[in-house]
Amino acid sequence: MTAQNNINELQFQVMIEGDAAENDFIAYIPALRLGARGETLxxxxxxxxxxxxxxxxxxxxxxxxxxxxxxxxxEMIQISLPVTK
Incomplete structure (x- = not known):
């Protein structure tokens, strides 16, 4: 048996979004509630x-x-926000 046979391939959903204010990217892994950042994708x-x-x-x-x-x-969630003058 080689070391290759002892490897499990797993997949997890990752949500990635750009943060224009910080000029970087944020990744969120919902299954583990983890977040990471990076300057590029x-x-x-x-x-x-x-x-x-x-x-x-x-x-x-x-x-x-x-x-x-x-x-x-x-999901998209709709809210009603009062208009202030």
């Missing part, structure tokens, strides 16, 4: 992967297990 993706890997390794080490991706759903 490539950097925020890499930072999210690194954070996800660190969290999952810590969970395994601490005996907490790996949660399933929670299939978070994006």
């Amino acid at each position: 490539a950097e925020v993706r890499e930072n999210a992967k690194d954070l996800l890997l660190m969290e999952l390794e810590a969970r395994i080490r601490d005996g907490r297990g790996i949660p399933a991706d929670n299939n978070a759903k994006m």
Whole structure:
């Protein structure tokens, strides 16, 4: 058996958005409630992967297990905001 056979491939949903005020990107991993940032899209993706890997390794080490991706759903919510003059 090679080391390759001991690797589990997992997928988690990641929401990425640009932050115009900060001129960077934010990534959010809903299943673990984790967030990462990066100055570019490539950097925020890499930072999210690194954070996800660190969290999952810590969970395994601490005996907490790996949660399933929670299939978070994006929704639009409408509110009524009073107009002030």
